[in-house]
Amino acid sequence: MSDVWGESLPILYGRSVTTGELVHVDDAPNGKACGCVCPDPGCGQPLIARNNGKKKIHHFAHIGGTCAWSAEYLLAELALEVIRERGRVWFPELAYEAPGTHLPEKVSEGMELPVCCAEKIEVEGRKAPAIALEIRTSRGNARYVFVPELVHVLDGEQIASLRKECRGIVRIGLRSLMRSMKTLEGKHYDREELAVRIQSKEVMEELLSGRRQRHLEWAWNAKAKELGDRAWALYAQRKKEERQKADAEKERKAVIDQARREKVRLAAAKRAEKERAQLAQAAKAAAEREAAREAWEEAHPVQGRSIRDEARRQKALSDMDRAREIMAPIVDDVRRPARGLGGKRWYRCEKCGKVGPADEFAIGDVSGVWNHGICLECNWR
Numbered sequence: 576m577s578d579v580w581g582e583s584l585p586i587l588y589g590r591s592v593t594t595g596e597l598v599h600v601d602d603a604p605n606g607k608a609c610g611c612v613c614p615d616p617g618c619g620q621p622l623i624a625r626n627n628g629k630k631k632i633h634h635f636a637h638i639g640g641t642c643a644w645s646a647e648y649l650l651a652e653l654a655l656e657v658i659r660e661r662g663r664v665w666f667p668e669l670a671y672e673a674p675g676t677h678l679p680e681k682v683s684e685g686m687e688l689p690v691c692c693a694e695k696i697e698v699e700g701r702k703a704p705a706i707a708l709e710i711r712t713s714r715g716n717a718r719y720v721f722v723p724e725l726v727h728v729l730d731g732e733q734i735a736s737l738r739k740e741c742r743g744i745v746r747i748g749l750r751s752l753m754r755s756m757k758t759l760e761g762k763h764y765d766r767e768e769l770a771v772r773i774q775s776k777e778v779m780e781e782l783l784s785g786r787r788q789r790h791l792e793w794a795w796n797a798k799a800k801e802l803g804d805r806a807w808a809l810y811a812q813r814k815k816e817e818r819q820k821a822d823a824e825k826e827r828k829a830v831i832d833q834a835r836r837e838k839v840r841l842a843a844a845k846r847a848e849k850e851r852a853q854l855a856q857a858a859k860a861a862a863e864r865e866a867a868r869e870a871w872e873e874a875h876p877v878q879g880r881s882i883r884d885e886a887r888r889q890k891a892l893s894d895m896d897r898a899r900e901i902m903a904p905i906v907d908d909v910r911r912p913a914r915g916l917g918g919k920r921w922y923r924c925e926k927c928g929k930v931g932p933a934d935e936f937a938i939g940d941v942s943g944v945w946n947h948g949i950c951l952e953c954n955w956r
Contacts, residue, residue, distance in 0.1 A: 665785030
């Protein structure tokens, strides 16, 4: 991590070989005579105190190479020392993700609580300790774990292992703190100065007293998990009820539509049955009329033959021919038209005697006489 210098962060504390306590570099003899080793017991390398220079910050250096966990180990011990001295610690605001909106639902404000006892604990898969706290509550003591994070952040397996023995896990965000300090200083920041400040008791006190609240955050909390699970369960139940209600409404509409279609089908079937009955009755009446006609024709063969001939003739005539036959006796005066079907005027030609509608006749002044009784064929001749 280039922005926090990763494992190259210089350390300002070493562990005294004689007392086992943390010793600041300015309080130790210079060089190999400092009598200190790496704070990380997994490393344990002898340290060299470089506290005689005037240009570079005073710090401890490993004889055999940089240690990956030394900074976080000493910061965990520094946090434990601060907590024991203060007897109180700040807990960040508690919230959970609201179902549906994915926005934080606040459970409680951030607050400072008294600490009954504090101790270092090992975290599976992590080479720096965490701090376990006992907090007195109305329902008895509750155990919480504070984990300093700088180079190495908590992963899912480490959180799962800690969840078994506490009610909440709080991250001490040293990584985000260094980033904000670096941003505040600007592009000309002094990295050595930041290294000194991040390892000071004053900064750790600011973190654990809530003056830098945004760098303390919950990695996991049993109460928030319980409330969140309950909210999600209620949300899932509500969604299930809404789906069931929607399905029931859909089914109800389907039943109504089916009933409506069945009603329409029955009405159509009833109409079809009625039409079939009417057709059957009409066919029966037509058959009776035909039988009566045939009987009458047998009784009156001459009249029956003439009637049949007239029916065949009428069937062979066009609509206009039938109209002419109908209008012929009505238009009896060549000078006076008659009204026919549809309001049309019908005339009789005074030359050929043809009967027809107005559009077949020459209407106007013919040889100085107002004449409506000459058809177009006669007028063109």
